[in-house]
């Protein structure tokens with residue numbers, strides 16, 4: 001099978017279960033969002049896939065082959081994360097050259113072109129870059145390595161709105177030209193909502209949702225009105241959260257049918273849910 005398969009992976013630290021028997025697949029050529037609140041286990045998962053840390057249990061297969069300490073498999077994936085793996089005294093251009101050693105498909109010309117577009121001075125040392133430009137440096141690398149599996153852990157940290165927009169546009173252009181697997185872990189959900197095809201939500205080390213974005217969005221509604229009425233109409237629905245304000249209630253439902261809500265009485269206020277609101281409801285309990 002092509003793609004990444006995470007099988008029954010667990011990882012614990014002292015009294016924390018960072019990942020608890022997690023199984024998920026990242027299919028070849030799709031764009032995923034890996035979502036979860038602080039400490040949900042996202043970075044742990046990405047670090048395990050890319051061999052930076054090892055699981056206590058379970059395994060990761062890449063195109064059917066074990067990823068653990070397998071250089072050939074690792075050459076097919078790239079994790080952009082908060083960590084900067086380059087010697088701080090190294091110049092940007094040298095770091096590009098270094099990357100080419102491990103990633104044979106690294107496109108130097110493209111990297112230099114991106115650096116120019118983002119205003120990244122390649123003669124500077126990695127150490128001297130501002131927070132935003134450190135992110136830009138890592139993003140340029142991520143966009144230039146040309147691997148089939150790209151993992152982006154909070155990729156736009158410290159970037160201004162223009163640079164964030166530019167990054168997502170370039171990422172998408174690249175994907176359209178030649179699709180590859182992209183897994184983006186971010187808290188800026190609305191910014192990626194239009195880009196992602198599939199959503200994986202982690203909570204306390206477990207997967208609470210794993211489905212196509214379109215499917216999730218299609219069935220998500222916010223139902224508000226008198227408590228009794230909301231209770232009757234939300235019966236049998238997958239209610240992911242509720243709120244009370246006096247005698248008024250709001251229920252958040254997913255996987256629901258559009259037809260049903262067309263028939264709702266006027267006293268009920270029915271609105272579509274966006275990804276951000278769904279995420280908040282699914283993870284705040």
Ligand SMILES: Nc1ncnc2c1ncn2[C@@H]1O[C@H](COP(=O)(O)OP(=O)(O)OP(=O)(O)O)[C@@H](O)[C@H]1O
Pocket residue numbers: 013014016017018036037038039040041042043044045
């Ligand atoms: N090296 C470590 N030692 C001890 N605990 C750790 C370590 N790394 C992660 N953890 C714990 O494991 C849990 C999952 O952390 P992880 O960094 O994977 O979460 P995350 O979803 O990436 O969070 P965030 O959105 O805040 O980056 C947290 O409770 C965290 O404190």
